[in-house]
Amino acid sequence: MMRLARRASLLVAFYLLTSAVTASAERAWVLWQESSAVGYAVSWSQQGAWSAETECRTQRARAYATFGVVEVPEGASVRVPGSPTDATVRLVCLPDTVDPRGPKGPRP
Numbered sequence: 001m002m003r004l005a006r007r008a009s010l011l012v013a014f015y016l017l018t019s020a021v022t023a024s025a026e027r028a029w030v031l032w033q034e035s036s037a038v039g040y041a042v043s044w045s046q047q048g049a050w051s052a053e054t055e056c057r058t059q060r061a062r063a064y065a066t067f068g069v070v071e072v073p074e075g076a077s078v079r080v081p082g083s084p085t086d087a088t089v090r091l092v093c094l095p096d097t098v099d100p101r102g103p104k105g106p107r108p
Helices: 002-025 053-065
Strands: 029-036 043-050 088-095
Touching: 029 053, 043 053, 053 088
Parallel strands: none
Antiparallel strands: 029 043, 029 088
């Protein structure tokens, strides 16, 4: 009887672990915009979220096209046309588990 209970608890634990792994594999991709200008602090804002990285990258390209830029290497910034303060924008797609603003909460 004890052996059967132990086996059942192992099966339940295995089921819970595999379901957690499956859930974590289904993540969203967030398009982040970093804005900076001379004399101002850098700011980050979310522009949207998609279920696949390719969708996020497509939206990234569309957003850059609104600035008149066709191709931008990953991680590069572009100058905002007509900005008197030399403002730049950088768009990055990151998993929803990554926040480019840094960790939350008190620092040790």
